[in-house]
Amino acid sequence: xxxxxxxxxxxxxxxPLFSAVGEAVMSRLMRGALVQVLxxxxxxxxxxxxxxxxxxxxxxxxxxxxxxxxxxxTVVEIFRDGELFVAPAAILELPYLVSAVVLADSRxxxxxxxxxxxxxxxxxxxxxxxxxxxARHWRLLVEQIKDLKLRQAAERLAAFLVAQAEAAGGPAxxxxxxxxxxxxxxxxxxxxxxxxxxSTIALREPRNMLAARLGMTPESLSRAxxxxxxxxxxxxxxxxxxxxxxxxxxxxxxxx
Amino acid sequence: xxxxxxxxxxxxxxxPLFSAVGEAVMSRLMRGALVQVLxxxxxxxxxxxxxxxxxxxxxxxxxxxxxxxxxxxTVVEIFRDGELFVAPAAILELPYLVSAVVLADSRxxxxxxxxxxxxxxxxxxxxxxxxxxxARHWRLLVEQIKDLKLRQAAERLAAFLVAQAEAAGGPAxxxxxxxxxxxxxxxxxxxxxxxxxxSTIALREPRNMLAARLGMTPESLSRAxxxxxxxxxxxxxxxxxxxxxxxxxxxxxxxx
DNA sequence: CTTTTCGCTTGATTTTTGTCAAGCACATCC
DNA sequence: GGATGTGCTTGACAAAAATCAAGCGAAAAG
Numbered sequence: 001x002x003x004x005x006x007x008x009x010x011x012x013x014x015x016p017l018f019s020a021v022g023e024a025v026m027s028r029l030m031r032g033a034l035v036q037v038l039x040x041x042x043x044x045x046x047x048x049x050x051x052x053x054x055x056x057x058x059x060x061x062x063x064x065x066x067x068x069x070x071x072x073x074t075v076v077e078i079f080r081d082g083e084l085f086v087a088p089a090a091i092l093e094l095p096y097l098v099s100a101v102v103l104a105d106s107r108x109x110x111x112x113x114x115x116x117x118x119x120x121x122x123x124x125x126x127x128x129x130x131x132x133x134x135a136r137h138w139r140l141l142v143e144q145i146k147d148l149k150l151r152q153a154a155e156r157l158a159a160f161l162v163a164q165a166e167a168a169g170g171p172a173x174x175x176x177x178x179x180x181x182x183x184x185x186x187x188x189x190x191x192x193x194x195x196x197x198x199s200t201i202a203l204r205e206p207r208n209m210l211a212a213r214l215g216m217t218p219e220s221l222s223r224a225x226x227x228x229x230x231x232x233x234x235x236x237x238x239x240x241x242x243x244x245x246x247x248x249x250x251x252x253x254x255x256x
Numbered sequence: 257x258x259x260x261x262x263x264x265x266x267x268x269x270x271x272p273l274f275s276a277v278g279e280a281v282m283s284r285l286m287r288g289a290l291v292q293v294l295x296x297x298x299x300x301x302x303x304x305x306x307x308x309x310x311x312x313x314x315x316x317x318x319x320x321x322x323x324x325x326x327x328x329x330t331v332v333e334i335f336r337d338g339e340l341f342v343a344p345a346a347i348l349e350l351p352y353l354v355s356a357v358v359l360a361d362s363r364x365x366x367x368x369x370x371x372x373x374x375x376x377x378x379x380x381x382x383x384x385x386x387x388x389x390x391a392r393h394w395r396l397l398v399e400q401i402k403d404l405k406l407r408q409a410a411e412r413l414a415a416f417l418v419a420q421a422e423a424a425g426g427p428a429x430x431x432x433x434x435x436x437x438x439x440x441x442x443x444x445x446x447x448x449x450x451x452x453x454x455s456t457i458a459l460r461e462p463r464n465m466l467a468a469r470l471g472m473t474p475e476s477l478s479r480a481x482x483x484x485x486x487x488x489x490x491x492x493x494x495x496x497x498x499x500x501x502x503x504x505x506x507x508x509x510x511x512x
Numbered sequence: 513c514t515t516t517t518c519g520c521t522t523g524a525t526t527t528t529t530g531t532c533a534a535g536c537a538c539a540t541c542c
Numbered sequence: 543g544g545a546t547g548t549g550c551t552t553g554a555c556a557a558a559a560a561t562c563a564a565g566c567g568a569a570a571a572g
Contacts, residue, residue, distance in 0.1 A: 066402045069509030074405040076398055088391035097398045120387060124380035127387050131376060134390035135344035141397035142332055142353045146322045148404045149330040149471045152558065207520065215405045220559060222521050253325030408528070463550065473530060478551050 008035045011058035012109060015082040020129035028119055029126070032112045037105070044100035044108065051089035051096055053110040057081055060106020063209060064098040075212035077140060078103065078205065084133055090116055091130075103205055151252060153216045154224040158252040160214060161233065165199040165245055199245050203238045264291045267314035268365060271338040276385035284375055285382070288368045293361070300356035300364065307345035307352055309366040313337055316362020319465060320354040331468035333396060334359065334461065340389055346372055347386075359461055407508060409472045410480040414508040416470060417489065421455040421501055452502050459494045 012018055018026050035058070038044070044055060047066055055062070061080045067073035076098050079085050089096045090113040102108075119126050147156045203210060211221035225235050231251050232243030242248055268274055274282050291314070294300070300311060303322055311318070317336045323329035332354050335341050345352045346369035358364075375382050403412045459466060467477035481491050487507050488499030498504055 066398075066406070068402045068406055070406050072406065074402070076401050076405075088394045091387060091391045092395075094395070097395055097402070121384065124383060127380060127383035128377065130387045131347060131383050131390065134387065134394060135347045138344045138390060138394055138397065139348070139350070139353055141394065141401060142322075144401060145332050145397060145404070146324045146330070146353070148401070149332075149468075150322070150324055150326050150328065212405075217560060218520070219522085219561080223559090226521085474550070475531080475552085476529060479529090482551085 008058060008107070008109065011107065012056070015056060015058075015084075017056065017082070017084050017129060017133070020132070021123070021125045025119065025123045025126050028123065029111050029116060030109070031115055034110045035107060036110065037107050038102045039105050040102055042102040044102065045096055047097065047099045048095050051086070051094065052113050054084060054087050054090045054113060054116045055100065056084050056109040056111060058107040058109055060108070061103045061204065062106060062108070063101045063103045063205075063213075065101055065212075066098045073099075073212075074215070075209060077137075077144070078209070078213055080204075085137075087116075087130060087134065091120065093117075103209060148215050153214070153220050154227040155252045155255055156214045156216070157221065157224040158228060158231070158233075158248050160210075161201065161228075161240060161242060162245065162249050162252065164201045165242060168201055169199060197245060199242045201240050201242070203235075203240060264314065264363070264365065267363065268312070271312060271314075271340075273312065273338075273340050273385060273389070276388070277379070277381045281375065281379045281382050284379065285367050285372060286365070287371055290366045291363060292366065293363050294358045295361050296358055298358040298362075300358065301352055303353065303355045304351050307342070307350065308369050310340060310343050310346045310369060310372045311356065312340050312365040312367060314363040314365055316364070317359045317460065318362060318364070319357050319359045319461075319469075321357055321468075322354045329355075329468075330471070331465060333393075333400070334465070334469055336460075341393075343372075343386060343390065347376065349373075359465060404471050409470070409476050410483040411508045411511055412470045412472070413477065413480040414484060414487070414489075414504050416466075417457065417484075417496060417498060418501065418505050418508065420457045421498055424457055425455060452500070454497070454499050455501050456495060456497045459491075459496060 012026065012030070021029075038060075044062065045051070045053070047068075057079060059081055061078060062083075062085070063078050064076040064086065065073050066076055086096060086098065086100070088094075093113075120130065121127075147159055151159060205213075207221055208218045211218045214221065216224070225233070228248075228251075231248055233248065234241045234243075268282065268286070277285075294316075300318065301307070301309070303324075313335060315337055317334060318339075318341070319334050320332040320342065321329050322332055342352060342354065342356070344350075349369075376386065377383075403415055407415060461469075463477055464474045467474045470477065472480070481489070484504075484507075487504055489504065490497045490499075
């Protein structure tokens with residue numbers, strides 16, 4: 001691909017990592033790096049393997065899956081555009097605890113781990129940026145553990161939907177809550193209104209993936225959606241309409 | 257209180273953080289810091305509160321608990337001597353996602369968060385050290401999520417016991433180790449030499465805490481111990497004897 | 513156009529876990 | 543000594559979720 005190089009740089013430039021470390025450090029990181037355009041289903045690395053790369057998602061999405069020796073597997077977390085993973089294995093020179101599977105056609109930058117570690121020691125800006133990345137990631141998992149341990153299936157789904165709606169509506173348009181008409185469900189960023197009112201979001205993964213991420217079976221997820229209808233949640237395909245965000249928030253906090 | 261200062265420094269000196277950042281950075285971190293000797297049950301901070309400190313455990317142990325608005329609460333993780341927490345909240349200037357409760361009488365260093373953040377920017381060694389701490393902590397939670405999502409109660413307990421036995425037997429060769437009444441184990445072969453044999457470990461927390469950490473009720477934990485008797489696990493009070501570590505490892509991987 | 517496949521839902525049933533209640537060993541307190 | 547609590551276990555029961563088994567509609571393949 002002739003455009004591969006330039007596109008890669010453009011995309012890399014728009015990641016939070018780049019903003020944090022700047023051009024010099026970024027180009028150092030990219031020494032020996034390779035870009036891959038991978039189709040859905042491709043496996044970046046396997047649980048238990050040596051961590052030879054740190055991965056940066058230029059576009060697309062990747063699921064971190066694990067099976068822990070059992071026949072079936074689950075999804076630990078899902079990462080999207082701009083995210084860097086799985087640094088901990090590479091940094092500590094330990095085997096991956098998870099596998100990484102491409103969930104939607106993706107362009108992924110493979111940064112050699114040894115080079116990454118060297119840069120971590122030599123470039124304070126990189127270390128500082130990684131602290132923020134890892135701190136943010138820690139909080140993702142803490143939230144998830146809280147969900148798994150003290151909420152039941154339908155509540156976990158509710159909490160997830162609330163988080164999606166907030167992520168979609170919050171940062172970008174925190175404007176006054178408005179009648180949210182069903183706009184074409186944009187695949188990139190779900191639309192939604194902020195705190196109070198109604199919101200329509202788009203599920204960005206197939207339901208079996210969502211189920212695994214939420215720690216339940218697809219059947220249970222289906223039933224969880226059915227339960228949430230009583231709370232004003234309607235799902236049609238990938239679009240989910242929430243009639244009253246505040247009510248749903250109340251539901252996951254107080255129910256049980 | 258006269259000895260408090262010196263003891264504090266001695267203890268602080270023996271933490272991994274100190275080894276990583278050195279004396280200069282450490283003393284910078286300790287500007288405005290305070291030491292507290294806290295009894296079991298003391299609360300360091302509450303879920304949802306502003307993160308004004310980063311905490312370093314000089315001695316003792318602390319549980320990270322959460323309730324997510326529900327009446328009952330759970331334990332997300334337990335930290336011990338030398339551990340630093342909860343940096344992510346302080347670093348990102350976000351509210352704590354968990355509360356921290358002292359589990360055994362502890363001496364804890366409170367490092368002011370704003371000072372910590374400033375040091376993070378100014379001292380590359382600190383940033384680099386935090387990267388390792390956070391990377392290690394990430395892996396703790398990933399393991400836990402895997403357990404919660406794909407193992408059932410008894411298997412989670414088994415996995416926990418195996419990890420304990422490995423931690424005790426592996427790194428420091430157990431040496432003097434734990435004076436756990438039951439000698440039992442293979443003669444000459446102290447605690448779980450990572451591969452095969454027998455091992456005796458001491459539970460370091462009351463069972464209700466362990467249950468919460470493992471994501472189950474105390475009743476379920478009790479039954480899980482009963483189930484594991486069939487796998488050669490005998491527990492008497494806080495001492496747990498594992499007849500065959502390899503068998504237990506097989507049990508958590510393959511059972512299902 | 514027809515057939516197959518896939519993603520999802522629904523129902524019936526079983527397994528797992530939580531809840532409620534009782535009881536025991538052991539400590540502390542009066 | 544006896545009363546009171548606490549930590550843990552056990553049993554009976556209820557709730558939650560997984561599993562097994564169809565079934566349906568839409569997209570993909572023939």
